[in-house]
Amino acid sequence: MNRIKDKFKNITDTNLLLLITVVVFFAMYIGAILFQGKGFLKPQTFFNILNANASLIILACGLSLVMITGGIDISVGGVTALVSMCCAVYLDYKGGNVFVSMLIALAIGLAFGIVQGFLVAYLDIQPFIVTLAGMFFARGMTTIVNTNPFNVANENFVALKETRITVPGFGSVNKLGNYVPAYIEIGVVVALLTVIILFCVLRWTKLGRSFYAVGGNSQSALMLGINVKRTKFLSHLICGLLAGIGGFVYFLHVGSGSASHASGMEMNAIASSIIGGTMLTGGVGNIIGTFFGVLSLSTIQNIVSSAGLDQAWWTGITIAAMLCLFLVIQSVVMARKQKTEK
Amino acid sequence: MQNKEMKSLSESVMKLFRKQIFIPIAALLVLAVFNLITDPSFFKITLGYNSVGDPVLSGYLMTILDYGSELAILAIGMTLVTAATGGQDISVGAGIAIAGSVVLRVLCGTDSRPETLQAPIIVAFLISCVVAMLFGAFNGALVAYFKIQPMVATLILFTAGRSIAAWINNNELPIISDPTFSYFGGFIPGIPVPTPFFIAVACMVIIALVLKFTTLGLYTQSVGINESSSRLNGLNPAFIKFITFVILGLCVAVAGLIKVSRLSSINYSVIAKDIEMDAILAVALGGNALSGGKFNMTASILGAYVIQFLTTTLYKFNVQSDALSAYKAVVVIVLVVLSTPVVREFLSGLGKKIKAMIHVKEVG
Numbered sequence: 001m002n003r004i005k006d007k008f009k010n011i012t013d014t015n016l017l018l019l020i021t022v023v024v025f026f027a028m029y030i031g032a033i034l035f036q037g038k039g040f041l042k043p044q045t046f047f048n049i050l051n052a053n054a055s056l057i058i059l060a061c062g063l064s065l066v067m068i069t070g071g072i073d074i075s076v077g078g079v080t081a082l083v084s085m086c087c088a089v090y091l092d093y094k095g096g097n098v099f100v101s102m103l104i105a106l107a108i109g110l111a112f113g114i115v116q117g118f119l120v121a122y123l124d125i126q127p128f129i130v131t132l133a134g135m136f137f138a139r140g141m142t143t144i145v146n147t148n149p150f151n152v153a154n155e156n157f158v159a160l161k162e163t164r165i166t167v168p169g170f171g172s173v174n175k176l177g178n179y180v181p182a183y184i185e186i187g188v189v190v191a192l193l194t195v196i197i198l199f200c201v202l203r204w205t206k207l208g209r210s211f212y213a214v215g216g217n218s219q220s221a222l223m224l225g226i227n228v229k230r231t232k233f234l235s236h237l238i239c240g241l242l243a244g245i246g247g248f249v250y251f252l253h254v255g256s257g258s259a260s261h262a263s264g265m266e267m268n269a270i271a272s273s274i275i276g277g278t279m280l281t282g283g284v285g286n287i288i289g290t291f292f293g294v295l296s297l298s299t300i301q302n303i304v305s306s307a308g309l310d311q312a313w314w315t316g317i318t319i320a321a322m323l324c325l326f327l328v329i330q331s332v333v334m335a336r337k338q339k340t341e342k
Numbered sequence: 343m344q345n346k347e348m349k350s351l352s353e354s355v356m357k358l359f360r361k362q363i364f365i366p367i368a369a370l371l372v373l374a375v376f377n378l379i380t381d382p383s384f385f386k387i388t389l390g391y392n393s394v395g396d397p398v399l400s401g402y403l404m405t406i407l408d409y410g411s412e413l414a415i416l417a418i419g420m421t422l423v424t425a426a427t428g429g430q431d432i433s434v435g436a437g438i439a440i441a442g443s444v445v446l447r448v449l450c451g452t453d454s455r456p457e458t459l460q461a462p463i464i465v466a467f468l469i470s471c472v473v474a475m476l477f478g479a480f481n482g483a484l485v486a487y488f489k490i491q492p493m494v495a496t497l498i499l500f501t502a503g504r505s506i507a508a509w510i511n512n513n514e515l516p517i518i519s520d521p522t523f524s525y526f527g528g529f530i531p532g533i534p535v536p537t538p539f540f541i542a543v544a545c546m547v548i549i550a551l552v553l554k555f556t557t558l559g560l561y562t563q564s565v566g567i568n569e570s571s572s573r574l575n576g577l578n579p580a581f582i583k584f585i586t587f588v589i590l591g592l593c594v595a596v597a598g599l600i601k602v603s604r605l606s607s608i609n610y611s612v613i614a615k616d617i618e619m620d621a622i623l624a625v626a627l628g629g630n631a632l633s634g635g636k637f638n639m640t641a642s643i644l645g646a647y648v649i650q651f652l653t654t655t656l657y658k659f660n661v662q663s664d665a666l667s668a669y670k671a672v673v674v675i676v677l678v679v680l681s682t683p684v685v686r687e688f689l690s691g692l693g694k695k696i697k698a699m700i701h702v703k704e705v706g
Contacts, residue, residue, distance in 0.1 A: 072493075072494070119675070119678075119679065122684075123679060123682045123684055123685070124682060124683070124684070125678050125679070125682055126632060126633065128429070128430075128491075128493045129430075129622075129626075129632055129674070129678055130675070130678070132432070132619065132622070132674075133671040133672075133674040133675050133678075134671070135671075136616065136619055136667035136668065136670060136671040136674075137667070137668050137671035137672065137675075139664070139667055139668070140664065140665045140666065140667040140668020140669065140670075140671065141665075141668050143662055143664035143665040143668075144662075144665045144668060147662065147664075259664060264501065267497060267500065267501045270494070270497065271501070280490070280491055280494050313504075313505030313506070313508045313509050313513070314505070315505075316501055316502050316504065316505030317502050317505045317506065317509070319501055319502070320498045320499070320501045320502030320505075321502070323497070323498050323501065324484075324498045327484065327488070327490050327494070327495070327498070328488060330490075331488040331489060331490060334489070
């Protein structure tokens with residue numbers, strides 16, 4: 001008993017928050033299977049959650065990185081909308097090729113990352129103000145580029161959009177008795193790659209550790225010889241780049257451009273980062289946690305919609321409630337940490 | 343002799359430059375001159391009659407006075423929150439949706455299209471005040487007692503607020519046909535000036551009296567400047583932060599009443615959209631530091647009207663309402679960049695250089 005207590009005491013904040021997230025996700029999924037019937041037992045249900053939320057995973061990864069460094073970025077949803085609108089206009093009106101549209105997406109993301117990173121890191125402006133302005137700018141620009149929503153009919157693009165990768169070993173028997181293998185979209189592969197790469201960078205590289213150091217205590221990071229400003233700049237730059245990638249993945253999933261796309265997505269990304277155990281005060285967080293955070297969030301959305309409460313307001317309220325709960329948990333964890341330090 | 347006069351003149355000009363209220367006034371002048379050059383009819387005010395036959399003043403300036411008023415009311419609360427916590431409340435738009443929804447709910451009772459009001463307007467307004475203050479208290483508690491960053495704490499209501507507003511009215515769209523209800527956002531018969539302006543003036547008088555006769559202003563500033571030293575001086579920083587959010591809740595309720603009164607109805611996803619941006623912008627344009635500390639209420643209120651001036655000017659140039667935010671975002675960034683220490687030092691260095699050059703010329 002004592003040993004368990006000791007172990008619990010020695011567990012770091014990152015791991016404790018990660019543990020809570022993973023437990024919550026599995027509890028929720030098992031609860032969904034028990035109460036919502038067999039729909040959740042099908043592998044495809046799970047993979048559909050992945051398919052629909054691949055872009056959210058990428059955005060949330062970028063946000064976690066910024067939050068670990070002690071900042072925040074709420075422009076990612078707006079950038080997503082802007083990217084999908086620009087790509088849609090380019091592909092449909094100009095008849096361009098898909099590869100160039102990818103470059104456009106990356107360029108937009110990178111531009112936002114560089115400008116915001118510069119303002120935050122080198123001019124020392126509050127990240128929330130800068131990225132709030134970024135969000136409004138991106139949303140406004142989306143309307144300026146094109147007002148009406150429309151679908152993209154570019155052949156190459158549609159082919160890419162319809163590409164499905166079957167997952168070996170998973171599948172289910174449909175009503176006709178045929179075996180249907182489970183599938184994922186290309187976006188999911190990109191999202192998983194992002195998670196893995198970012199996880200490795202944060203865990204094993206010097207740059208990755210300096211993100212944690214700057215977020216934990218920028219004063220001592222400075223004394224350790226870390227270039228604090230450059231690190232902050234890089235975190236925003238990577239987040240912007242990931243917003244560009246996430247925007248393209250989103251575009252690939254929905255296949256249309258609209259000014260109302262991805263509305264509230266920045267809130268979902270922040271919420272999933274927080275649920276995933278990333279602390280707003282910086283220095284604590286884990287990409288794997290973020291991944292599970294996104295899954296928890298989207299599972300709850302699925303539960304809400306399959307429980308027949310599909311009025312739009314329920315989703316907003318449940319997400320806000322979860323966000324609130326996890327914020328309070330974080331606050332309690334912080335209090336615990338201060339106590340043990342004393 | 344002449345030299346001395348020159349010096350005192352330049353000094354007084356410099357003094358004016360350093361005054362906080364200079365920023366919104368300068369912005370107002372720039373906008374006014376711009377409009378005067380492009381189209382002088384911008385300033386025309388005409389006395390006309392509305393559909394009921396009451397005299398009303400109309401024109402772009404009246405629009406600014408009308409729509410800027412709710413922004414000014416919000417700016418009052420936002421200034422206090424900014425000063426005390428060093429952060430901003432981004433849930434005011436959602437809060438207005440909630441407050442407005444409560445007003446309509448109380449006025450309509452169970453029927454969504456009532457012939458007569460089911461409750462006096464003042465009762466509905468007071469209930470919405472209580473609800474909005476409760477939501478303000480929720481934000482305040484998260485910020486003050488759980489020590490969560492203000493913008494992130496208010497993110498919760500930002501996400502859920504419009505959903506809650508829809509839920510209060512069962513997602514119905516109540517419409518009030520009683521004409522007295524529309525007085526608050528329109529015109530009182532016989533008075534040609536829009537009512538929101540009078541409501542805003544009343545709020546300004548109240549806040550001026552509060553700041554003059556209570557310690558609220560002093561305490562919020564001291565908490566914003568240095569929290570731990572104000573605690574050592576016997577203040578309760580957590581409570582003061584909390585109370586500023588409650589006051590903002592009250593401001594939100596007043597603005598909510600005006601907003602729903604304009605339409606006599608509500609659209610949950612559109613009402614007061616992006617108003618949080620405008621309110622923050624008003625505070626920033628008033629020259630208040632967004633990181634907390636000292637504030638100037640007059641400058642903030644003036645800032646709110648300047649923002650509305652900008653919005654109206656943009657509308658006049660046929661900018662779409664959805665695209666407005668892009669222009670405003672640029673204004674925010676420029677303002678914030680100008681107020682950073684790095685840029686300020688650079689600018690004051692530049693000013694000194696110019697001064698030195700003039701001096702050299704004079705001597706030479």
